[in-house]
Amino acid sequence: MIDIPTLRQTLSEKNWVVVDAAGNLLHDEVPPDAGPATLLVSKVTDAVKTVADGRVVGSVDRSALWQVEAFLINRIVLDRLGSGSVDAEELLEAVAATGISWAAVPGSAAR
Numbered sequence: 001m002i003d004i005p006t007l008r009q010t011l012s013e014k015n016w017v018v019v020d021a022a023g024n025l026l027h028d029e030v031p032p033d034a035g036p037a038t039l040l041v042s043k044v045t046d047a048v049k050t051v052a053d054g055r056v057v058g059s060v061d062r063s064a065l066w067q068v069e070a071f072l073i074n075r076i077v078l079d080r081l082g083s084g085s086v087d088a089e090e091l092l093e094a095v096a097a098t099g100i101s102w103a104a105v106p107g108s109a110a111r
Helices: 004-010 075-080 088-097
Strands: 016-019 037-043 049-052 055-059 066-074 103-106
Touching: 004 016, 004 075, 066 075, 066 088, 066 103
Parallel strands: 037 103
Antiparallel strands: 016 066, 037 066, 049 055
């Protein structure tokens, strides 16, 4: 879970927090093209299949699929969020509900 009050506390030292989907703080540099709410993403390389009735019925075109590695969130966004803990999907929805759009920047959380 991603604990919003904990993220706010880390902002005393900087204007950004970077967390993975489990809520772990990452010590990653913020890309220069990051927006107030940015997803650090990588291309999906896994084999992705569609299945019906327990049988593989097709492959999924991965060219438009990206995997979220981390969430980069600045002070403005955190100030607009409520308190409590959220999972990764709830964080995506909560930020979007503030009217701020997520940007996606290719990269690696393990830089």
